[in-house]
Amino acid sequence: MKESRFWFLFLLAGLGLFLLLGYHIVFIHLLGDYEVNIGFQSVAARSASPAYAVFYLFFLLFALYHGFYGLRTILLEIEALARHHRTITGILVVLGVGLFVYGTWALFAAMKIGAVG
Amino acid sequence: MDQPVRYNNRLGVKGWWGGRYGLERWAYFLHRLTGLIILFYLVLHIFVTSTRAFGENAWEAAMGAVGGPVFRFLEYLLIAAIAYHGFNGLRLIFVEWFGWSLGRPRRPVYPYVTSLHHQRPLLIGMMILAFLFLVFSAWGFLTP
Numbered sequence: 001m002k003e004s005r006f007w008f009l010f011l012l013a014g015l016g017l018f019l020l021l022g023y024h025i026v027f028i029h030l031l032g033d034y035e036v037n038i039g040f041q042s043v044a045a046r047s048a049s050p051a052y053a054v055f056y057l058f059f060l061l062f063a064l065y066h067g068f069y070g071l072r073t074i075l076l077e078i079e080a081l082a083r084h085h086r087t088i089t090g091i092l093v094v095l096g097v098g099l100f101v102y103g104t105w106a107l108f109a110a111m112k113i114g115a116v117g
Numbered sequence: 118m119d120q121p122v123r124y125n126n127r128l129g130v131k132g133w134w135g136g137r138y139g140l141e142r143w144a145y146f147l148h149r150l151t152g153l154i155i156l157f158y159l160v161l162h163i164f165v166t167s168t169r170a171f172g173e174n175a176w177e178a179a180m181g182a183v184g185g186p187v188f189r190f191l192e193y194l195l196i197a198a199i200a201y202h203g204f205n206g207l208r209l210i211f212v213e214w215f216g217w218s219l220g221r222p223r224r225p226v227y228p229y230v231t232s233l234h235h236q237r238p239l240l241i242g243m244m245i246l247a248f249l250f251l252v253f254s255a256w257g258f259l260t261p
Contacts, residue, residue, distance in 0.1 A: 011210050011213070014206050014210060015207075015210055017203075018203050018206065018207055021203070022203070025196065025199070025254070027249065029192075029196075029254075029258065030253070030254060030256075030257035030258070031257070034257070038180060039175060040169070040173045040176050043169050043176065044169070044173075045215060047169060058168040060163075063159050064159070067152070067155070067159055068156075069155040070149075070152050070156070071153070071156055073151075074130070074152075074153070077130070078130060079131075085260060099160065099163055102163065102167065103163050103167065106163075106166070106167030106168070106169070109170035110167075110169045110170045112185055113169070113170065113172065
């Protein structure tokens with residue numbers, strides 16, 4: 001895929017994040033009782049909901065892609081690192097995919113706990 | 118014939134500051150700085166919130182470790198970084214994707230006209246929105 005396509009996906013992920021993160025901040029952190037919202041009972045109830053699972057899956061995907069692509073852009077502007085762009089990209093892809101796999105595992109493991117709770 | 122003067126255009130992080138930069142350059146600098154802070158927090162947040170998968174005790178222990186007024190204030194600073202990065206990022210999407218506020222293309226004839234005059238109102242408008250979001254957030258974050 002061309003670099004411009006990856007860059008376009010970076011913009012798309014940023015736009016998606018603006019909406020999803022905005023929703024997350026407003027409804028978890030600002031509206032209602034924050035202590036209740038982050039209490040285990042509320043968290044377990046949200047975790048059991050398939051709609052929330054899809055929401056957080058996209059949230060995780062957009063955040064990791066946007067974040068690590070942005071970090072790659074910053075790193076490759078450093079001349080000494082730009083020579084090793086394949087290695088830098090490879091390391092960031094492994095880190096990003098690893099975090100995505102771990103986050104997705106936690107999402108589905110919590111879904112089971114929430115359904116039981 | 119004199120050799121042309123070469124400038125190092127790939128200063129990397131060193132090129133973020135040091136120079137007689139205008140408002141847009143500072144917006145660029147802050148956008149990258151806040152981006153790095155948010156990415157660092159995202160990685161921590163993934164590990165902290167994943168503790169819910171290990172049951173109630175693990176979750177309560179994690180929340181206990183990152184609770185209290187100091188962390189609440191730090192979270193508010195993070196919200197400030199997110200508000201800035203989000204609204205400035207939205208401006209960049211408007212400019213780079215949709216071509217908003219660039220002005221009409223014109224020949225480079227003296228006296229030169231910069232497109233910054235067209236772009237700056239959008240920057241200022243977005244910063245006002247970010248500020249309003251921060252004021253709204255302060256009510257939710259900093260009030261007991």
